[in-house]
Amino acid sequence: MRSYGQYCSVAKALDIVGDRWTLLIVRELLLRGACRYTDLKNGLPGIATNLLADRIRELEAAGLVRREEAPPPVATTLVHLTEAGAELEPVVKALGWWGIRYMAQPADTDVFRGQWFTYPVEFFLRDRDPDAPAASVELRAGADSTVIEVSGGEVHVRVGSVPRPDLVLTGRPLLINALVTGQLSVAEVTALGLEISGDASLLDRILPDPEDAYPNSPESELSGARL
Amino acid sequence: MRSYGQYCSVAKALDIVGDRWTLLIVRELLLRGACRYTDLKNGLPGIATNLLADRIRELEAAGLVRREEAPPPVATTLVHLTEAGAELEPVVKALGWWGIRYMAQPADTDVFRGQWFTYPVEFFLRDRDPDAPAASVELRAGADSTVIEVSGGEVHVRVGSVPRPDLVLTGRPLLINALVTGQLSVAEVTALGLEISGDASLLDRILPDPEDAYPNSPESELSGARL
DNA sequence: CGGCATCCTCTTTGATACTG
DNA sequence: CAGTATCAAAGAGGATGCCG
Numbered sequence A, B: 001m002r003s004y005g006q007y008c009s010v011a012k013a014l015d016i017v018g019d020r021w022t023l024l025i026v027r028e029l030l031l032r033g034a035c036r037y038t039d040l041k042n043g044l045p046g047i048a049t050n051l052l053a054d055r056i057r058e059l060e061a062a063g064l065v066r067r068e069e070a071p072p073p074v075a076t077t078l079v080h081l082t083e084a085g086a087e088l089e090p091v092v093k094a095l096g097w098w099g100i101r102y103m104a105q106p107a108d109t110d111v112f113r114g115q116w117f118t119y120p121v122e123f124f125l126r127d128r129d130p131d132a133p134a135a136s137v138e139l140r141a142g143a144d145s146t147v148i149e150v151s152g153g154e155v156h157v158r159v160g161s162v163p164r165p166d167l168v169l170t171g172r173p174l175l176i177n178a179l180v181t182g183q184l185s186v187a188e189v190t191a192l193g194l195e196i197s198g199d200a201s202l203l204d205r206i207l208p209d210p211e212d213a214y215p216n217s218p219e220s221e222l223s224g225a226r227l
Numbered sequence C: 001c002g003g004c005a006t007c008c009t010c011t012t013t014g015a016t017a018c019t020g
Numbered sequence D: 001c002a003g004t005a006t007c008a009a010a011g012a013g014g015a016t017g018c019c020g
Helices: A009-017 A022-032 A037-043 A049-061 A089-102 A114-124 A173-180 A186-191 A202-206 A219-223 B009-017 B022-032 B037-043 B049-061 B089-104 B114-124 B173-180 B186-191 B202-206 B219-223
Strands: A065-069 A077-081 A135-141 A144-151 A154-159 A167-170 A195-198 B065-069 B077-081 B135-141 B144-151 B154-159 B167-170 B195-198
Touching: A009 A022, A009 B022, A009 B089, A009 B114, A022 A037, A022 A049, A022 A077, A022 A089, A022 A114, A022 B009, A037 A049, A037 A077, A049 A065, A089 A114, A089 B009, A089 B089, A114 A135, A114 A144, A114 A154, A114 A173, A114 B009, A135 A173, A135 A202, A144 A202, A173 A186, A173 A219, B009 B022, B022 B037, B022 B049, B022 B077, B022 B089, B022 B114, B037 B049, B037 B077, B049 B065, B089 B114, B089 B173, B114 B135, B114 B144, B114 B154, B114 B173, B135 B173, B135 B202, B144 B202, B173 B186, B173 B219
Parallel strands: A135 A167, B135 B167
Antiparallel strands: A065 A077, A135 A144, A144 A154, A167 A195, B065 B077, B135 B144, B144 B154, B167 B195
């Protein structure tokens, strides 16, 4: 990227990470940890392969990622964030928080990946019953599934699945997102087609209080979307 | 900007503000408040005029800024952030914080504007003596000057000057920045040519403790730069 | 001046095909 | 799996001109 040529730390930051796709690569590495080239490509639908290769090189040159040969059983090169790269998390989170307002109107051509539930879950879900037994929730949207582990007052997210989840939500990402962020109630998302199977009372434990819910977005806006 | 087409709030945010120059326009409006077209152009050295006009239009269409006819004596149209636009402040601040690491190695062609001292000052300076009388510090670097008002435990920054400042720092932006962020001591910046006139004891009141200082950047790195 | 619009050139991106 | 090669289209940068 051409430098802005300004002696300002915001401009300097954008000199490094302001290129198209760059912060999304960092997002993937933050959400998924070390990634193969192919993992990144899958997590960044729409990127041209040459551009991904370019960006990884640039990030490496800037000291934000490193490539390392993984030992067997992986036996391939993994890209992972350096400390400087990981320190971009507040930037990516701030963008993710600000962008929630746009999640109510997805484009019909938008694609989805399971790891993208991570920030909504981190931002909004809480374990309000720390003494209750550990529990797991599986989110199934599109081809991917995401696991939320609730235990001892903490909530953790990861991609993948779990043998016997206590609760499974299956359906459109938009509905899962609206439920997690508190924009729609359990009754509303159910009416709109979200399938809830298992221990639904777990939702009372983790869903945000009304005052912590994200404002805005009437049901009418949400029902027209494809996702 | 072409949409990333991803149902992820980070990607959605970058769909709106990920274009080149866009976040720097928001930075200027955050730092300076409502701006005329010319103010923005001056605060964004290097931007092409057509691009600035385009970006303002795009920001307006996205609902992040509004244009309003200012009453006399200004008598021109002012661009200011809407609430949604102002909510980008955490994003800009996170970038500004992350980018401080690059302030120790300015490019020889970098330009500077006084309002860009705002975030370093906000991040690092404190009023450690709230009961002391109000005081003002003027920073003079290049053509611009910036005022720091210290009073009642609070520190505020603005562009402009003040009739009789208690303390004036005059010299290279890099040295003022290094002093403010705690990367160099008063003795070091003085040796490197920063002029300090007035009540130097004010610095003890506002400069960060060593444990709050920004790490890194030996004096040797800083002395070679032009700015 | 302030606030743009136009024209032209150069760079970056996106889409696709191909390779070790 | 992990890229490179190619090429058309879009976007950015710079100069200049126009208008109240």
